[in-house]
Amino acid sequence: MFNSITLGQYYQTDSVLHRLDPRIKVVATFLYLVSLFVANSVAGYLVSALFLAAMIALSNVPVRYILRGMKTIALLLVITMLFNLFLTPGDVLFQLGPLKASKEGLILACKMGVRLSMLILGSSLMTLTTTPTRLTDAMETLMRPLRRFRVPVHEIAMMMSIALRFIPILMEETDKIMKAQIARGADFEDRNIMKRIRSMVPLLVPLFISAFRRANDLALAMEARCYRGGDGRTKMKPLKYEGRDHAAYAVLFGYLALCIALRFVKGMLPGFLGI
Amino acid sequence: MIRIRDLIHDFLLRDDEGNVNGTVRAIDDVSLDVAPGQFIAILGHNGSGKSTLAKHLNALLFPTEGEVWVDGMDTRQEDKLWEIRRRAGMVFQNPDNQIIGQIVEEDVGFGPENMGLPTEKIWKRVDEGLDAVDMQKHRLKSPNRLSGGQKQRVSIAGVIAMHPHCIILDEPTAMLDPSGRREVLAAAHRLHDEEGITIILITHYMEEVIGADHIFVMDRGKVAMQGTPREIFAQVEQLQALGLTVPQVTLLGHMLREQGLELPEAVLTADELAEKLGAIYEHSH
Numbered sequence A: 001m002f003n004s005i006t007l008g009q010y011y012q013t014d015s016v017l018h019r020l021d022p023r024i025k026v027v028a029t030f031l032y033l034v035s036l037f038v039a040n041s042v043a044g045y046l047v048s049a050l051f052l053a054a055m056i057a058l059s060n061v062p063v064r065y066i067l068r069g070m071k072t073i074a075l076l077l078v079i080t081m082l083f084n085l086f087l088t089p090g091d092v093l094f095q096l097g098p099l100k101a102s103k104e105g106l107i108l109a110c111k112m113g114v115r116l117s118m119l120i121l122g123s124s125l126m127t128l129t130t131t132p133t134r135l136t137d138a139m140e141t142l143m144r145p146l147r148r149f150r151v152p153v154h155e156i157a158m159m160m161s162i163a164l165r166f167i168p169i170l171m172e173e174t175d176k177i178m179k180a181q182i183a184r185g186a187d188f189e190d191r192n193i194m195k196r197i198r199s200m201v202p203l204l205v206p207l208f209i210s211a212f213r214r215a216n217d218l219a220l221a222m223e224a225r226c227y228r229g230g231d232g233r234t235k236m237k238p239l240k241y242e243g244r245d246h247a248a249y250a251v252l253f254g255y256l257a258l259c260i261a262l263r264f265v266k267g268m269l270p271g272f273l274g275i
Numbered sequence B: 001m002i003r004i005r006d007l008i009h010d011f012l013l014r015d016d017e018g019n020v021n022g023t024v025r026a027i028d029d030v031s032l033d034v035a036p037g038q039f040i041a042i043l044g045h046n047g048s049g050k051s052t053l054a055k056h057l058n059a060l061l062f063p064t065e066g067e068v069w070v071d072g073m074d075t076r077q078e079d080k081l082w083e084i085r086r087r088a089g090m091v092f093q094n095p096d097n098q099i100i101g102q103i104v105e106e107d108v109g110f111g112p113e114n115m116g117l118p119t120e121k122i123w124k125r126v127d128e129g130l131d132a133v134d135m136q137k138h139r140l141k142s143p144n145r146l147s148g149g150q151k152q153r154v155s156i157a158g159v160i161a162m163h164p165h166c167i168i169l170d171e172p173t174a175m176l177d178p179s180g181r182r183e184v185l186a187a188a189h190r191l192h193d194e195e196g197i198t199i200i201l202i203t204h205y206m207e208e209v210i211g212a213d214h215i216f217v218m219d220r221g222k223v224a225m226q227g228t229p230r231e232i233f234a235q236v237e238q239l240q241a242l243g244l245t246v247p248q249v250t251l252l253g254h255m256l257r258e259q260g261l262e263l264p265e266a267v268l269t270a271d272e273l274a275e276k277l278g279a280i281y282e283h284s285h
């Protein structure tokens, strides 16, 4: 039942994007999000879309694979767009019962839809091309300044990577317990929601007990291997910027500068480009 | 290598509010010595205190009374804690709950990273560890894709990468199928024979202890019997009284001997029994 989730799962292949330092990919994803709000015009979105398309082409990940992941959140996207369409006041375009769709709403809905899809595509491109380990490493390094404010950066990163390691194990276990309960007559497909929720209880209790036991065992195993927090710990695979990473930063900031420039000339753009 | 003197360990039992309302004596006055390079086996049925004893050797638990010395260091010396844990590595029962890394080589590197070694050294140690258990070809795999026996070998590699003097394996085969069990045992024996590492193998399968130099049998927190495999296997009744299943060949040999056949006191393998019976047959004809 969990195999259908492909949104953003690491896709193993070789590409420039795969080889980039994970830190730049985190920074780029964040700046891409910013750029989508900065641009705010058709011209801006065209530039952002081109940038994204170029990145997807560079990533060597099949487009079909990326789009399949999008299916998971298509419903969310549609709902967001409908909300924008009907709840924005303005010139009425058409009416569905008590709901009025406005011209402003239509524009906003389209913009929101484009923005959200590009954002999701962009961030899934990051996780598609970066292993979870490298991603947590990047987060740990980027958040290091927060240590001054007593944020337990190393611990958070360690928790993330342990969670990532144990999610597949716990999912498999859930599946096993579920099958065992079904064999004993539990019904997880009942139409009645209350009944369905009630049937989850005998599933969750053993799952929690096992998760705690695993956590206990793991803590002991880590201590036995001399784990004592982040201080004095070295890295087997330290992050190091290389030539291509500097080039990537240059491209990224070039793109961002273009988006900012487009914002300032928004009013002067011809035709629909300035909407 | 290891010296235990009059060790007692009490676990505190707590009620729902967290108040102590009793103790369980898991280790009751145990003294034993392990010389460097020995292959030691510790046998005992469930709850006899084997795991508790093992955790004392790695300074994961501390004596309630008595002393535990590892390589001349008292486990209660706080400044020696990490050195003790490095020198006495530990492999646990559940292969899933002791692998931290998301790919094999990263897990093997976890110990050396904690020791603060420079990056190049860590890679060298990882290579050594993987070579020692013959897992080089799986180094880039996710641990979730490995068999139970392979996972336990990864755990052993992770310990080896810390250059231990001694490895304590706490029922490393309990959750494995027969072929996984053979893999893990073979790895332990090879480390002992080729690298001269002291091995302490905890198990409740008697078949697994035949190759050991010395065996301790635990019962209710005490060392109930000790000796070479041959000495231990000769005492079939006592072993059965301690809740251990004696291997079928040994049992058969024991019964035949009781019937008056001239067999040695303990038969360890099927080949040995066949050979002895063959000799008796030749003799009588």
Ligand SMILES: Nc1ncnc2c1ncn2[C@@H]1O[C@H](COP(=O)(O)OP(=O)(O)OP(=O)(O)O)[C@@H](O)[C@H]1O
Pocket (backbone or CB within 6 Å): B011, B012, B013, B024, B025, B026, B044, B045, B046, B047, B048, B049, B050, B051, B052, B053, B171, B204
């Ligand atoms: N954390 C604990 N708190 C309280 N009692 C404990 C704790 N751990 C172990 N015990 C008790 O100590 C005794 C010895 O346990 P131990 O785990 O050492 O046995 P074992 O020989 O390893 O058994 P097994 O073959 O099941 O692994 C048991 O009676 C057990 O119930």
Ligand SMILES: [Mg+2]
Pocket (backbone or CB within 6 Å): B050, B051, B052, B170, B171
């Ligand atoms: Mg145990």
